Amino acid sequence: MNSREKILAAIxxxxxxxxxxxxxxxxxxxxxxVLVPQFLNILQINGATAVWVENVQTIKDDLQxxxxxxxxxxxxTEVLGIVNEEININSNPAFLDPVEIAYISGTxxxxxxxxxxxxxxxxxxxxxxxxxxxxxxxxxxxxxVADMHExxxxxxxxxEGYGVFxxxxxKTADIEQSLVVGAHGARSLKVYLLS
Amino acid sequence: MEHNKRNHSxxxxxxxxxxxxxxxxxxxxxxxxxxxDRAVHNVPEWEQLREYGSExxxxxxxxLDQYLIEFEKKARSNGIHIHWAEDAxxxxxxxxxxxxxxxxxxxxxxxxxxxxECDLNSYLxxxxxxxxxxxxxxxxxxxxxxxxxxxxxxAIHLKREDVSNTFHSHLxxxxxxxxxxxxxEAARQHMRRKFIFSELAITGVNFAVAETGGFVVxxxxxxxxxxxxxxxxxxxxxxxxxxxxxxxHLGVFLRLLTRSATxxxxxxxxxxxxxPRNGQQMHVVxxxxxxxxxxxxxxxxxxxKCIRCGACFNTCPVYRRSGGHSYxxxxxxxxxxxxxxxxxxxxxxxxxxxxxxxxxxxxxCPVKIDIHDQLWKWRQALxxxxxxxxxxxxxxxxxxxxxxxxxxxxxxxxxxxxxMRYFPSLLANKTINSWYKQREMPVPPRQSFRxxxxxxxx
Numbered sequence: 098m099n100s101r102e103k104i105l106a107a108i109x110x111x112x113x114x115x116x117x118x119x120x121x122x123x124x125x126x127x128x129x130x131v132l133v134p135q136f137l138n139i140l141q142i143n144g145a146t147a148v149w150v151e152n153v154q155t156i157k158d159d160l161q162x163x164x165x166x167x168x169x170x171x172x173x174t175e176v177l178g179i180v181n182e183e184i185n186i187n188s189n190p191a192f193l194d195p196v197e198i199a200y201i202s203g204t205x206x207x208x209x210x211x212x213x214x215x216x217x218x219x220x221x222x223x224x225x226x227x228x229x230x231x232x233x234x235x236x237x238x239x240x241x242v243a244d245m246h247e248x249x250x251x252x253x254x255x256x257e258g259y260g261v262f263x264x265x266x267x268k269t270a271d272i273e274q275s276l277v278v279g280a281h282g283a284r285s286l287k288v289y290l291l292s
Numbered sequence: 293m294e295h296n297k298r299n300h301s302x303x304x305x306x307x308x309x310x311x312x313x314x315x316x317x318x319x320x321x322x323x324x325x326x327x328x329d330r331a332v333h334n335v336p337e338w339e340q341l342r343e344y345g346s347e348x349x350x351x352x353x354x355x356l357d358q359y360l361i362e363f364e365k366k367a368r369s370n371g372i373h374i375h376w377a378e379d380a381x382x383x384x385x386x387x388x389x390x391x392x393x394x395x396x397x398x399x400x401x402x403x404x405x406x407x408x409e410c411d412l413n414s415y416l417x418x419x420x421x422x423x424x425x426x427x428x429x430x431x432x433x434x435x436x437x438x439x440x441x442x443x444x445x446x447a448i449h450l451k452r453e454d455v456s457n458t459f460h461s462h463l464x465x466x467x468x469x470x471x472x473x474x475x476x477e478a479a480r481q482h483m484r485r486k487f488i489f490s491e492l493a494i495t496g497v498n499f500a501v502a503e504t505g506g507f508v509v510x511x512x513x514x515x516x517x518x519x520x521x522x523x524x525x526x527x528x529x530x531x532x533x534x535x536x537x538x539x540x541h542l543g544v545f546l547r548l549l550t551r552s553a554t555x556x557x558x559x560x561x562x563x564x565x566x567x568p569r570n571g572q573q574m575h576v577v578x579x580x581x582x583x584x585x586x587x588x589x590x591x592x593x594x595x596x597k598c599i600r601c602g603a604c605f606n607t608c609p610v611y612r613r614s615g616g617h618s619y620x621x622x623x624x625x626x627x628x629x630x631x632x633x634x635x636x637x638x639x640x641x642x643x644x645x646x647x648x649x650x651x652x653x654x655x656x657c658p659v660k661i662d663i664h665d666q667l668w669k670w671r672q673a674l675x676x677x678x679x680x681x682x683x684x685x686x687x688x689x690x691x692x693x694x695x696x697x698x699x700x701x702x703x704x705x706x707x708x709x710x711x712m713r714y715f716p717s718l719l720a721n722k723t724i725n726s727w728y729k730q731r732e733m734p735v736p737p738r739q740s741f742r743x744x745x746x747x748x749x750x
Contacts, residue, residue, distance in 0.1 A: 124340065186569065259569065262558065265560045272428070280480065282513065282517065
């Protein structure tokens with residue numbers, strides 16, 4: 098018997114009597130009218146900057162300002178204009194290393210914890226949201242849901258090879274529980290909520 | 293004697309030598325516990341979530357073989373290679389073989405308590421392979437040739453000056469610069485080169501989803517992702533109990549995990565891996581290492597529900613005052629004290645006694661493991677198997693004899709009060725009476741409660 102068969106056989110003998118799977122129905126009394134302010138608020142608590150804009154031009158101006166300022170800026174979202182095609186699925190880490198600012202579209206945001214779902218197809222390269230020094234996420238305001246349960250109803254896991262909830266800038270408290278922002282991933286997170 | 297060195301109370305005595313540090317450790321972990329409470333009180337449906345977390349895990353354990361088979365099938369169709377390891381040795385060999393087959397020299401590893409349990413680092417280092425722990429806390433303890441003292445906060449036993457000294461000798465940071473921001477930045481700069489040039493990344497697994505054949509890894513630092521997305525090969529290691537049936541169950545567990553661990557509503561990154569990226573190899577190693585044995589113990593199988601949040605550590609009055617290294621195991625704290633006797637009964641027989649049985653661990657556990665009941669049950673099981681010291685066994689027998697006979701109990705009480713009154717030095721002797729080590733004995737009462745009661749009952 099190989100290890101796989103041994104492990105499965107041991108489980109079959111040792112497992113407890115069958116217990117049914119619960120139907121997860123969480124009773125939540127969320128006030129949907131306050132979801133967006135709550136989402137913005139929790140993002141700030143998480144150490145991100147969150148801005149609600151009426152017009153996409155505000156974000157485009159911000160992008161142009163960063164480029165003009167000499168910052169190596171990558172745009173992956175068509176809403177903001179020309180996409181930097183030079184970054185793609187095959188870009189190697191050393192090539193991505195100098196990226197200062199990356200603009201990526203989020204798929205949905207969660208009001209309870211400020212997490213934003215990023216899909217592989219939107220980020221062009223899985224490493225980009227982590228290796229860039231500063232991450233900017235653009236999210237449609239209609240894509241805010243109340244909680245994790247709602248979020249998983251709208252995401253089909255496995256359709257894409259990779260997806261991540263991002264809930265702030267990279268951080269650590271491993272030295273004496275002192276909060277340090279900018280551990281290994283992006284040093285800052287800015288979220289543009291677009292009406 | 294060797295056994296004595298690995299004994300919880302002997303190792304706690306070492307930790308307790310620096311009283312100020314013990315106070316700091318105690319208060320800091322209690323602060324984390326308070327943050328957990330605040331986060332939990334913000335979720336009105338918390339108890340309902342705990343119940344779901346517990347029921348989903350109970351269900352999963354009762355159908356574990358089927359879910360592992362389902363996971364394997366889906367993951368393979370996603371392009372992930374699946375390996376099965378019966379024990380720590382096979383786990384290490386599988387990883388080593390993947391490394392050799394691909395002629396890899398540099399490995400980065402994010403936090404995985406399983407690889408600690410299997411002592412993977414020593415194994416790979418002995419084969420000439422460089423492994424860097426990329427979680428900041430784990431990196432600090434790795435440089436110091438120590439082990440994590442907490443599953444979520446690996447370097448919680450250290451002060452900033454310790455980290456500064458360690459980084460000064462290894463990363464050439466300024467001597468005496470204890471600023472956490474400065475020290476973390478030095479690690480970031482150093483690690484970035486390691487990420488970019490690493491060929492293979494090892495990560496743990498927080499949850500593996502049977503339905504979708506993918507797995508979730510949670511970090512705040514982003515180190516698991518930096519490693520996994522930069523390297524050409526990603527190996528994720530999981531115990532068999534990491535399986536959950538459905539994607540929607542992640543909603544329950546991700547809501548419970550980080551609130552219980554640090555009081556955050558969610559970790560900064562919750563990464564869902566389903567397929568290797570273009571040109572990448574992705575492997576998952578599924579490990580037993582005694583877990584199927586624990587599954588067969590009705591009194592203790594519940595411990596396999598653990599999601600490794602560390603809440604039971606932070607709340608435990610014994611852990612906070614004895615430090616993680618006193619548990620001489622990869623997983624310390626109350627949960628470690630019920631998991632480790634299964635791995636090695638002889639070596640870990642002291643751990644279930646490292647508790648006051650106050651029950652706080654069970655109260656904060658997000659998946660409702662009856663931790664303190666299991667500690668108590670392990671004590672009985674270990675005593676029956678002869679794994680406790682003869683002194684403790686004799687003491688327990690005497691105690692049982694005395695409390696079984698009321699007349700003997702009354703004589704013993706009178707004798708005790710008489711000795712306390714006339715020979716206090718005998719009790720104050722720390723060699724004879726270890727209770728006196730950290731405390732003063734109270735003034736002995738004149739009479740027993742029983743005598744007082746009979747006198748005053750009118």
